[in-house]
Amino acid sequence: MVNIENFILDMFIYVGIFGILSLSLNLEYGFTGLWNFGKVAFYMIGAYTSGIITTLGYPVYVGFAAGVLVSGLAGLLISLPALRLREDYLGILTLVFGEIIRIILKNEYWLGGPLGIRGIPSITPAGLEYTTALVMQLASVFAIAAVCYLVANRIIHSPYGRVIRGIREDELATASLGKNTFRYKASIFSISSAMAGVAGAFMGQYVTSIAPDQFMPFISFTVWMMVMLGGFANIEGAFLGALIYIAFERSARIAKDYLLLPIDPNNLMFILTGLLILIFVFFRPEGLLGENKVREHKGV
Amino acid sequence: MEKIRLGSIKVSDLGQILVTKDLTRSFGGLLAVNKVSIKVDEGSITGLIGPNGSGKTTLFNVISGALKADSGEAHFNGRRIDNLPCHLIYKAGLVRTFQVPRLFLKMTVLDNMLVAARGLIGDRLLSTFFQTRAWMKQEEELIKKALEILEMLDLYHQRKNLAGNLSGGQMKLLELGRALMSDPKLLLLDEPAAGVSPLVVDKIFDKIVELRKNLGLTFFIIEHRIETLFNYTDKVIVMFKGQVIAEGRGHELVEDPRVIDVYLGEY
Amino acid sequence: MVDGLSLNIAQILFNSLLTGSLYVLAAIGLTLTYGILRFPNVAHAEFITFGAYFAYTVADIWKLGFETGVLAAFVASGLLGVASHLFLFGPLIKKGASILHLTVASVGYGIVLRYAMQEIWGRKDLYYSAYYPGFDLGPIRVTPLWLSFILLAVAVVAIFHLLLTKTKIGRAMRATSNNPSLAQASGIDTRMIILLVWFLGSALAGLGGVMKASDTRITPVLGWDILIMSFAAVIFGGVGSIYGTILAGYILGFVENLGVIGLVALKLSTEYRFLLGFLVLVFALIFAPQGIAGITFRSIKRRLKASG
Numbered sequence: 001m002v003n004i005e006n007f008i009l010d011m012f013i014y015v016g017i018f019g020i021l022s023l024s025l026n027l028e029y030g031f032t033g034l035w036n037f038g039k040v041a042f043y044m045i046g047a048y049t050s051g052i053i054t055t056l057g058y059p060v061y062v063g064f065a066a067g068v069l070v071s072g073l074a075g076l077l078i079s080l081p082a083l084r085l086r087e088d089y090l091g092i093l094t095l096v097f098g099e100i101i102r103i104i105l106k107n108e109y110w111l112g113g114p115l116g117i118r119g120i121p122s123i124t125p126a127g128l129e130y131t132t133a134l135v136m137q138l139a140s141v142f143a144i145a146a147v148c149y150l151v152a153n154r155i156i157h158s159p160y161g162r163v164i165r166g167i168r169e170d171e172l173a174t175a176s177l178g179k180n181t182f183r184y185k186a187s188i189f190s191i192s193s194a195m196a197g198v199a200g201a202f203m204g205q206y207v208t209s210i211a212p213d214q215f216m217p218f219i220s221f222t223v224w225m226m227v228m229l230g231g232f233a234n235i236e237g238a239f240l241g242a243l244i245y246i247a248f249e250r251s252a253r254i255a256k257d258y259l260l261l262p263i264d265p266n267n268l269m270f271i272l273t274g275l276l277i278l279i280f281v282f283f284r285p286e287g288l289l290g291e292n293k294v295r296e297h298k299g300v
Numbered sequence: 301m302e303k304i305r306l307g308s309i310k311v312s313d314l315g316q317i318l319v320t321k322d323l324t325r326s327f328g329g330l331l332a333v334n335k336v337s338i339k340v341d342e343g344s345i346t347g348l349i350g351p352n353g354s355g356k357t358t359l360f361n362v363i364s365g366a367l368k369a370d371s372g373e374a375h376f377n378g379r380r381i382d383n384l385p386c387h388l389i390y391k392a393g394l395v396r397t398f399q400v401p402r403l404f405l406k407m408t409v410l411d412n413m414l415v416a417a418r419g420l421i422g423d424r425l426l427s428t429f430f431q432t433r434a435w436m437k438q439e440e441e442l443i444k445k446a447l448e449i450l451e452m453l454d455l456y457h458q459r460k461n462l463a464g465n466l467s468g469g470q471m472k473l474l475e476l477g478r479a480l481m482s483d484p485k486l487l488l489l490d491e492p493a494a495g496v497s498p499l500v501v502d503k504i505f506d507k508i509v510e511l512r513k514n515l516g517l518t519f520f521i522i523e524h525r526i527e528t529l530f531n532y533t534d535k536v537i538v539m540f541k542g543q544v545i546a547e548g549r550g551h552e553l554v555e556d557p558r559v560i561d562v563y564l565g566e567y
Numbered sequence: 568m569v570d571g572l573s574l575n576i577a578q579i580l581f582n583s584l585l586t587g588s589l590y591v592l593a594a595i596g597l598t599l600t601y602g603i604l605r606f607p608n609v610a611h612a613e614f615i616t617f618g619a620y621f622a623y624t625v626a627d628i629w630k631l632g633f634e635t636g637v638l639a640a641f642v643a644s645g646l647l648g649v650a651s652h653l654f655l656f657g658p659l660i661k662k663g664a665s666i667l668h669l670t671v672a673s674v675g676y677g678i679v680l681r682y683a684m685q686e687i688w689g690r691k692d693l694y695y696s697a698y699y700p701g702f703d704l705g706p707i708r709v710t711p712l713w714l715s716f717i718l719l720a721v722a723v724v725a726i727f728h729l730l731l732t733k734t735k736i737g738r739a740m741r742a743t744s745n746n747p748s749l750a751q752a753s754g755i756d757t758r759m760i761i762l763l764v765w766f767l768g769s770a771l772a773g774l775g776g777v778m779k780a781s782d783t784r785i786t787p788v789l790g791w792d793i794l795i796m797s798f799a800a801v802i803f804g805g806v807g808s809i810y811g812t813i814l815a816g817y818i819l820g821f822v823e824n825l826g827v828i829g830l831v832a833l834k835l836s837t838e839y840r841f842l843l844g845f846l847v848l849v850f851a852l853i854f855a856p857q858g859i860a861g862i863t864f865r866s867i868k869r870r871l872k873a874s875g
Contacts, residue, residue, distance in 0.1 A: 035667065081853045088607055088666060092798055093852050096845050099795060103845075107836040151429075158428045159420045159435060166404050166415050173402035176366060177416045178390030178482060179423070187425040221609075221674045228671055263686055270682035277675030281659065281668050297443055300410060300459065 009134040011250050013206060015242050016141035017199050020148050022226040022238035024195035027152055030233035030291075031161065032188050033168035035087045038094030039196055039223045041101050042071040044215040046197025047204035048105065051117040060123050060205060067201030068194045075193025079186040095217055106212035116211030120204050141202055145239070148195050152235045155188075157295045164188055225277050231287030240288060248273060317342040317486050317518050318363070318394075323372035323382070325362050332358040334542035335372065340486070345512055345519045347529045347550070350539035351562060356522045357399060359539070360488050364396040365389040377485065391418060396488035397475040399522070405464030409455060409474060412463050413446035414439075416481035442481075449477045453507065469496035472504060480511070489521045493528070501525075505532045526554070538562070577706045579824050585713050587820025588720030592775035593793055594800035594812045595727070596648065596768020602744045602807020603761060604656065606669040607798065610677035611772060615790030617680065618644040618773020619780035620688050626695060633697035637777055644773025648765040651676065657761075685787050693785040716778045723771060724813055731809065740764065744807045796841070799848035805858025814859055819844050 021039055028034040050067035054060055082093050106114050123140060124133040155161050166174040167181050175181045204210050222245065230241025252269030255261070261268065280287065318340040325333040332355045340346045348356050361367040363374050365386030374382040381389050404412050420442075421427050421435040428435070450456045453473045458466060463474060472492055479487050492508070493501040509532060511517050523529055529536050530550040538546040538553060540562045546553055553559045597611045618640040626636030655676055659669055701710040731737035742750040743760045751757045772790075780789055800819055804811030826843040830836065851858060 029667075085852060086856070088605075088670070089802070089852050089856060091670070092607060092802070093849060096795060096798075096848055100842060100845050100849075103838060103842055107838050155425075155428060159414065159439065160423060160425055160428045162407070162411055162415050163423065165407065169404050169406060170402050172366065173398070173404070174415070175386050176364065176390065176396060176398075176402070177478065178387045178418055179415075180385070180387045191425060221678075224671060224674065267682040267686040271679050271686070274675040274677075274679035274682070278655070278672055278679070281664065281672040281675065282662070285664065285668050294407075294411065296460075297410065297439070300443060300447070 003131075005131055006134055007250070007254075009131070009138055011246055013134070013138050013141050015239065015246050016138070016145045017203050017206075018223065018226060018242040018246060019239035020141075020145050020199040021196055021223045022230065022242050023145075023148055023152055023235055024192035024199075025223050025227050026230075026233065026235060026238045027155065027188055027195075028192045030227065031156060031168060032164040032185060033087070033171075034083070034185060034189060035091035036094050036189070036192070037091040037217070037220050037224070038096070038098035040215045040217060040219040041094070041098035042075060042193040042196035043200040043203070043219065044098070044101060044105070044212075045074050046071040046200030047210050047215075048111070048117065048200075049197070050201030051120045051204040051210055052111070054121050054205065055117060055119055060121060063205075064198060064201045067197045067204075069197075071197025071200065072190045072194030074197075075190040076186060078193075079189045083182060083185045083189065095220065098215070098217060098220060102212045102215050112211070114212065116209060116214075117204075118209040120208045120210070122205045122208060137206055141206075144198060144202060148198070149235060149239075151191070151195075155191075156235065156292060160184070162294075225273070228277060228280055228285075228287055231289035231291070233291040234287065234289040235292060237287055237289040244288075245273070248276075315342045316340065318374070318376055318520065320363065320374045321372055323359070323362055323374060324370045325358055325367060326370055331542045333362055333369075336539070336542070336544055337372075338537055338544060338547070340518060340520050341534070342518050343512065343516055344534045345508065345521065345532055347533040347536040348520065348522045348539065349524060349526075349529060349536055353541075354539040355542040356539055357490055358542075360396055360490055360522065364394060364488055366396075390482065393483070393485035394488070395479040395482060395484040395486070397479050397490055397492060399490040399494060401471045401475040403463040403466075403471055403474060403478075405462065407463060408460055409450065409463055409466070410443070410446055410459045412474060413450065413478055413481050414442055416478040417442045417446075418482040446477075446481060449480050453477050454503075469500040469504075472496060472500075473507075476504070476507070484517065486518045486520065489519060491522050491524070493523070493525075501528065508532065526550070575706055578708065579828065580821075581707045581709065581713075583817070583821040583824045584717050585820070586823055587817035588717050589775055589778050589793065590796055590800045590819055591720055591813050591816035592723065592771045592778060593790075594797040594804075594816055595723075595809060596765075596770075596772045597797050598801040598804065598807060598809065598812040599740075599744065599764045599768045601801060603747055603764060604660065604669070606666045606673070608656075609670065609673040609794070610651065610680060611673075611769075611797065612790035612794040613677050613680035613684070614644050614648055614769040614772040615776040615779075615793065616684060616785075616787060617647055617790075618770075618776035619785045619789050620684055620693075620776075621773065622777045622780075623688070623693055623695060623785055626697065633695060636695075637774065640773045640777050641770045644776070645766040645770030648769025648772075649762055651769070652762060652765045681787055681791075688785075688787075690787060693780075695781050695785075697781070712781055716781075719774070719778075723774075727809055727813075736760075736763070795848070796844050799844050799851070802856070803847055803851040803858055805860025808858065808860035811858050811860035819847060822847060 021043060025036060025039055028036045046067035049070040050063035053066050054063035078094070078097060082090055085093060105111050124136045128136070163174060163179050164184055166179070167184055171181050226241035226245045227238060228241070229244050230237030230239070249269060252265045255265045259265070316339045321337050322335040323333055323337070324331065324335055334355070336359055348359070350356050358367065362369045365381065365384055365388070369382050372382065373380060376389070376392060376394050379392060381392065381394065404415065421431055421438050447456060447459065450459055453476065455470060455473055455477060458470060463471070466474060476489070476492060493504045496504070505528060508519055512519060521533070533550060535547060536550050536553055537544055538559050545558050545562065546556050548556070593615055596614065597608060600608050621643045622636035622640035625631050625639040626633045655672065656669060659672055664672070699711040701708055731741055739750070739755045739760050740763070742753070742755055743757050747757055776789060779793065796819060800812050800816040803819070804813070804815030822843050823840045826840045827837050830839050855862060
């Protein structure tokens with residue numbers, strides 16, 4: 001029998017985490033047109049950085065800050081060779097990057113090896129009643145998500161946001177209008193990677209142990225599916241997509257306990273998810289919510 | 301045609317805002333631009349003419365930095381630009397428009413104008429967060445400027461419309477408007493009146509003359525209508541198969557046997 | 568075999584041939600669809616896996632023998648590929664779907680296939696009952712299975728070569744791969760060619776799946792494990808170029824097997840041998856996006872230009 005409260009709390013915590021990841025991908029693809037298929041890499045870097053630092057004894061906020069910085073830096077470094085590539089090649093490169101990081105983490109024992117990092121201290125004090133701790137975690141992730149949302153919101157309604165939308169639509173035209181398009185792409189990529197890093201840092205302290213095989217490319221694909229569901233270039237849609245996907249996934253888990261199905265509900269859930277994506281690609285390729293409307297200029 | 305020797309370009313060749321020397325660019329084995337050496341006088345309206353495939357647009361691409369030259373030099377306002385990326389050339393004051401307008405169709409007319417502004421404080425990501433008041437104030441000023449330009453081009457009433465909804469002629473005017481946002485010194489216009497009705501053609505060129513008079517801008521224009529070139533340009537450069545074959549005043553060129561030869565095939 | 572610095576070069580070459588053959592089989596289909604339809608088909612991994620599972624059903628559940636299983640896997644994977652185009656990618660392309668949407672669709676489709684297969688065959692490792700004991704061929708340790716697969720791959724390469732150069736269909740394939748719209752304009756039935764490409768490519772992928780599974784085991788992530796290396800062969804070889812992919816596949820096989828020696832000598836984990844292939848892919852993406860095919864073409868042109 002599942003404790004409904006804790007189940008729902010846990011679910012929404014993941015909506016928060018993946019909402020942040022989807023938001024970061026939306027900034028990269030939805031608004032700038034960058035194909036990042038390696039979101040899991042920066043998620044992983046954030047989780048590991050924060051995990052390692054906090055297990056070494058440093059306070060959690062230092063771990064989080066480090067996670068954000070290192071993953072943002074990793075994003076910046078990757079963008080140097082990657083962002084000059086054609087879009088689909090960028091996608092493949094980011095995908096491979098994630099796998100390279102994962103394999104290195106899996107085989108370097110001083111970074112945790114295949115068993116990863118265990119005993120990551122959480123932000124909630126020990127001895128707290130489980131449900132209360134979950135509520136604290138939920139509040140924290142939503143606070144972080146709110147910050148990310150505000151950051152994204154400021155970006156898209158700014159002159160900077162105008163330029164990245166120009167890059168998305170026609171990069172040569174944007175460059176011909178005096179913008180160093182590479183610098184824009186690199187900066188949006190870095191900040192999105194930093195966001196993914198904070199999501200990873202949070203997840204690390206929430207589950208308290210992380211291992212390389214938790215960071216498969218499938219996670220990057222999942223984030224893409226969430227962005228597709230919620231709507232490209234819609235920052236609210238990022239959270240909506242995360243909600244839909246995770247709610248769907250969790251219902252399948254409970255179904256196992258309550259329904260008798262001829263098919264293993266886990267398999268069925270994934271099959272239905274895949275079908276859902278295909279349906280969206282066919283009938284609603286822009287996602288549920290359309291692109292965020294640009295704020296009108298005052299007095300125009 | 302004057303021959304310019306290596307190293308003998310004077311930085312301030314009086315009144316010449318654009319000078320190229322032996323500019324060359326090829327694609328595969330095809331020499332699209334073949335040792336092109338031209339001079340454009342400051343404050344002039346200079347025409348560039350030639351049959352299809354003569355390399356006019358490629359020359360514009362090379363000068364504006366969209367393409368890198370294989371060899372040769374280009375100097376703008378005394379400054380060497382052939383090795384610069386296009387966004388720096390833009391910042392130096394050399395702006396080009398495209399034959400088929402490359403507008404941001406999903407953005408409003410006004411936003412299209414705003415993207416083109418130079419020196420935006422809000423351009424940098426960090427400034428977006430830490431210099432908010434500064435860029436918001438600058439936005440107001442830029443909006444004012446953009447609306448003035450739109451007004452001048454009779455596009456004010458379309459300012460909130462998506463660029464994709466404009467008519468062909470309006471799109472051409474918006475291309476021109478966008479180019480003006482950055483206070484350029486030299487505009488390279490690639491067929492600024494292509495595909496529009498004759499009335500609009502005159503309107504566009506009248507505006508160009510007005511801008512030259514009021515703002516002292518220099519225009520280097522690709523155009524294939526000979527009548528237009530007669531009426532509006534000070535000098536015309538003729539290209540054929542990647543090379544400059546003649547230059548002079550419009551009515552002189554019409555009598556030039558080389559030019560007639562080249563166009564016999566066209567018309 | 569590898570002890571300190573003692574190297575069995577012949578064995579390394581043989582292993583490289585084996586690994587390379589696997590990558591070639593897996594990658595040919597990918598390079599063809601990527602070249603013609605212009606999107607990276609992530610679901611290709613599942614065609615590889617499907618071949619392995621289908622062979623298992625035919626060989627070990629219906630007990631029709633391993634050879635029959637291999638043949639059946641070839642045909643069934645090919646048909647799966649054709650169905651994928653008829654019911655998914657073809658209609659999407661007709662609707663004007665962007666490259667990104669096709670790619671995302673292939674991700675979703677891959678998920679459907681993988682979990683459908685998991686439903687049918689379960690998650691536990693499966694093994695073919697066919698067993699061919701190894702023997703020594705001179706200095707090399709081989710098994711009849713390995714030899715057969717290498718011969719199979721070589722035969723496939725030869726057949727493809729003949730197909731592409733000597734037959735009308737082959738030339739049509741090359742034309743379509745080079746420039747689909749031009750090919751269609753010149754009267755080639757590109758629709759048939761595309762279906763043929765899907766059939767052949769997926770069928771070979773299925774064969775590759777059987778090959779890998781017979782060497783290790785059948786798991787739901789079988790195809791996924793070699794997908795990135797397949798992409799490495801495709802891009803390093805030059806997207807759309809069959810010859811390039813073949814060459815790249817064998818080079819990657821060599822890099823991987825030689826790399827193991829280097830890794831052991833450097834006292835690094837042998838798991839890193841895959842990283843070597845990934846690094847080749849990264850190198851190709853950044854510095855040689857046209858791949859081997861592009862470099863070859865360019866150097867030939869240069870030689871022609873030099874000779875006047």
